[in-house]
Amino acid sequence: MNVDGTPYRTIWLAEDGWAVEIIDQTRLPHEFIVARLETVEDAIVAIRDMLVRGAPLIGATAAYGMALAMRADPSDAGFASARQRLFDARPTAVNLRWALDEMAIVVNSASEDARCAAVYARAADISDEDVGICSSIGDHGATLIKAAWENKGQNDPVNILTHCNAGWLATVDWGTAIAPIYKAHDAGIPVHVWVDETRPRNQGASLTAWELLQHGVPHTLIVDNAGGHIMQHGMVDMCITGTDRTTRCGDVCNKIGTYLKALAAHDNGVPFYVGLPGPTIDWTLRDGVAEIPIEEREAGEVTHMTGRTGNGDIAEICLTADGVNAANFAFDVTPARLVTGLITERGVCAASEQGLSALYPDRAQERETA
């Protein structure tokens, strides 16, 4: 999408044809900085320190990270080591594992001499495939937004609440949850987005609000606490969030706090949709609450916050007294019973094994028999 009028993806090959460039998302919204990755270690740091985040973009970065690794050492040992280290950078991200599995197929079928070029080619394919997937999610989701608008008599804008950042910054382009919003907006359907700030890392305030602003989509930033109130008062027509991992039964693991919004949507009859690309479905899992381990991150993300001071410097402040104990759970699981529908690149389905299996008979079958 556009940044200051110029179209960008979130990851691309540098002009030299081998290094990889990304937008350093830790610097947004205060600075727009392009970071250059030259080694697999650079890619690991980019994933671990969240210069890139969002399931699809993590997958693409892992793929390009493997390309950088193969450029340095295309041996079997080099591949195995890079695969493990990339995986460990963000073990909850199922797209990361998927991308590394794809790379393994390429590596195993190529001689050492041919591996580097083959892996670069597959990384580029994965990026392009992601753009295609997100564009399709956008098309299918925009149909729902259009229907909501017609339902309102085509008068007022469709009010959509989203949590965290599942916009184009979380993917290679378009986004997952936000792709339908861009498609609807570009098609002339009036939309307005309620943006949850998404503590503790504030991806909504710093990324989603920024990208909507850049694209000219009307939006209002709110604290994570506000969603229940605005749903109670008829100010939300639908929710759309992304997901890091969805089970074959439709349980949705996403940024901490998603579950609370799904409860509020359910309590107020507001449709709650999740935008997801097929690779985000973890066919090996059924019960998300019981089976998905929830990453705990540093407590400092809760007690400290970073932003721009009055004179334009980036500063970190502490919100608490010294000695206060804190904990930082990064994700939660929204049970399928609270999800109205899953918006995938193959269409919209119920959040259930039946719904997902009907759209992905190939994948469902494959894993069931594995």
Add this chain to the structure above:
Amino acid sequence: MNVDGTPYRTIWLAEDGWAVEIIDQTRLPHEFIVARLETVEDAIVAIRDMLVRGAPLIGATAAYGMALAMRADPSDAGFASARQRLFDARPTAVNLRWALDEMAIVVNSASEDARCAAVYARAADISDEDVGICSSIGDHGATLIKAAWENKGQNDPVNILTHCNAGWLATVDWGTAIAPIYKAHDAGIPVHVWVDETRPRNQGASLTAWELLQHGVPHTLIVDNAGGHIMQHGMVDMCITGTDRTTRCGDVCNKIGTYLKALAAHDNGVPFYVGLPGPTIDWTLRDGVAEIPIEEREAGEVTHMTGRTGNGDIAEICLTADGVNAANFAFDVTPARLVTGLITERGVCAASEQGLSALYPDRAQERETA
């Protein structure tokens, strides 16, 4: 309760016997500063700018503010003007109106010469009554915590989630939601408190965590998004929050985000209690969602945040790009159906007209016929 080993209330008469002293809660947790109020304007600023907050403390401050007003001008016109200006400082706070009504009774029954002394005396009574009320709320609530502990076989601590600050800093002493926790802790029942940070003003992170730390109560600060996840995983035995205003049918208006926690508690079978003093009940209202106007505050509270930098300075940072639109709803309403019980100074009751009327037959009857 104790601050650095010294017992404090949140409001008291200065040594000179006429000025009023308060803890400037906007400076916590980084600095412990006592502010001196010498005029009704000082009291209005203290209420409006939230140097004092919490329903009971706002009431006590309004009462002492009226004492300062009567000291300067004990005429009927002086009273009427001060009453209106104090009321306008925080129109959603029902305790404020209640305290001003109490002052009207005193003023109307005293000559101009006698008003000042009478109003000071009533303000002191209101403070002492609040301490008594909160202590009783604590005793009744501690019984519930003790029962939960016995239910767990007296092994593990009782895990209690709270939102915002309804501790002693929100009252004259003890607190409302936190009073039961202090009483249980002091009685040797092991408790552990999950403290919601409570965006946008962070009263949990800056006040509740601070006062629990000062009193030695085990606690863990979490972002507002985390409560659903920890309830899903059995890490919360009960929730206790405060309230700014509760309808005669038991709908609870409290800090924005309370409703989301009540939904999560309900979905996971976790008891959800609300600690409240009798004066917080608004007997004129039934349906809280429909009837209670929700204050909207400045968007800057959402886009900016204040804290302590590494060198100890207090700094404000901006979290968003320039041009991002934001909204700031200050409260929400939790429907009575989601509330397990109301903990009052007269005992614990169901969140219903029947429950409240049984505890407050005098008040219920009086307003019903008004």
